[in-house]
Amino acid sequence: MNNPTHISEKKSSGSNPAVSGIFGIFAAHPYLSAFLICIICTTPFCASSSNITSAFFIIMYLFFCVSTGLVVPRICKKHKLKDPLPVILTFVASAIGAPFFLYFRNRENKLMFIFVYGCIMLTAYYFAFYTKKLSHRFNTLLIMGMSFMVKLCYVLGTSISERQHDVGYFSPSKEAAPGHLGYISYLCYNHHLYDGDYREVFQYCHPPLHHGLCAVWTWFLNRILGVDIENAIESAQVLPLFYSMTIIITAYKIFRHFQLKGRALYIPMIITAFHPCFTYLAALMNNDALSWALAMGAVLCTLRWYKAPSTANIIKIALCLGLGMMTKLSAALTAFPIAFVFIIVFFRSLKTSWKKIIGQFAAFMAVCFPLGMWFPLRGLIRWGIPLTYVQKLPEMDQSIKGITFFERITDFSLKQVENVYENWLWRDESGVPQGFNETNPLIAILKNSIFGEFINGNNFPDMAYMDKICKVFFWVAASIAAAAFVLMIVYLFRKCAADIVQKSFLVFFHIVLMINLYTLSKNYPMVCSMNFRYLMPTVITGALFLGFGVSKLETSKKAPAKALKVLLYSAVTVFSALSTFVYMVVVSVEE
Known part of the structure; x- marks a missing residue:
């Protein structure tokens, strides 16, 4: 999606070609870049701190040495320090780091070390390559990077059974186990939806997009890459981690849509990036993370369509909203404010291009309705399940019925x-x-x-x-x-x-x-x-x-x-x- 607010920024990139190239990749493909980073940072140890071995600390140290070789000479160049001082400082920095990696590689508090390590790396690269022409991008990337380290460590330290909502358990067979993990395991082993009244099994009432993606991920790691099933399903936490970061990126795009800059940009970015709800969301194995990621995508695309009402932009709204509803039906709540914008634009175009807008609405419905409604319509037609069905909870101590x-x-x-x-x-x-x-x-x-x-x-x-x-x-x-x-x-x-x-x-x-x-x-x-x-x-x-x-x-x-x-x-x-x-x-x- 092209954003006209960024055109001038791309033209004014810093003088360093490498920095400009890196920022160009992030600017052109921010979501893909975030996905790759999430995979690189989690899959080697299946998103669990218990799988972090001493060998990983050796890899971290090698990356530290490479980074030192890039960062130290760059900082020395900025301060006009001549050879051989940059070379000496590079070797000194690498040598000073070695004892810390040796000390922490067999310690229990590995997550704290990984967090500090990641923050030091981010800060070092920030000060080494910072340019005024790209200041707001450097600053927002630093904010996102620091917040990613918090989310990453939280995911590594949180299993698929800890601090979760209604996950049940992952069944090692084709049986229909209850909960979100049971739903994922059923799809993973059976390769099709539960073929019965899904009101009978806890949490199977949800549309299957999130659970299907987790099932494919788990199946691929287990059957193709040979990862044992426990680690394969644990590794699926990379998906909510990515969805959580997607929400942060979309928030940034919304803030920039209104041309917020300086502290007016950084303050809302810090609040959003470090808000605890997006930290614990990153480890949740239910469908909340993907649902909200797609809903926020629909909000962003609606703002862009309002500014430039084109068929391409309205199709993007339809895809986000439809796929959001195919993840969790409550994503349909986003449709009400979107409809408000549609109505305003339609009435504004009555004297000019109303036929064009009607055509766009038709294209929107042709994409959004089938994506969002096929699953609840399937339940209605086959088992008479109401479209707005919500699974009932049993009586529990948490009931507060006695108070009006x-x-x-x-x-x-x-x-x-x-x-x-x-x-x-x-x-x-x-x-x-x-x-x-x-x-x-x-x-x-x-x-x-x-x-x-x-x-x-x-x-x-x-x-x-x-x-x-x-x-x-x-x-x-x-x-x-x-x-x-x-x-x-x-x-x-x-x-x-x-x-x-x-x-x-x-x-x-x-x-x-x-x-x-x-x-x-x-x-x-x-x-x-x-x-x-x-x-x-x-x-x-x-x-x-x-x-x-x-x-x-x-x-x-x-x-x-x-x-x-x-x-x-x-x-x-x-x-x-x-x-x-x-x-x-x-x-x-x-x-």
């Missing part, structure tokens, strides 16, 4: 935030209920947007200080979310880089997701129905409006604006640092 929905959404008692982790009713060894269930959807999503359902004080044994750090993290994140929400309301009515239709489209999208979550919470009164995984794109819409606010702050010379800038930049810095620290501690403790 109005009481839940209006209860903001401080008791709920004494614990910044999500509250769940649990039973002691005698079976006596302890604690209480989360009831307010707003408070629940603020909590599990940061820690998910599965991270709490139990993840930090003998680390009492972590509870205090997590409290600071929660309140900083909640403050940034509140600021983003306020700015969304403000800039819906004030002038900014987006016109009224684009702003309304993004706010409509945000509201539709919120309404859906509250509807789920009302109709299915369980703690699990109040989960931020149903709202993840709202991080990007909120961050975008925060970027609009930063644009205004950057041009203001008033004292209150300067104070707000310092406060906001400090909060975002603390947010990204604590997000990295907390999730690295989670996987390091469990290693």
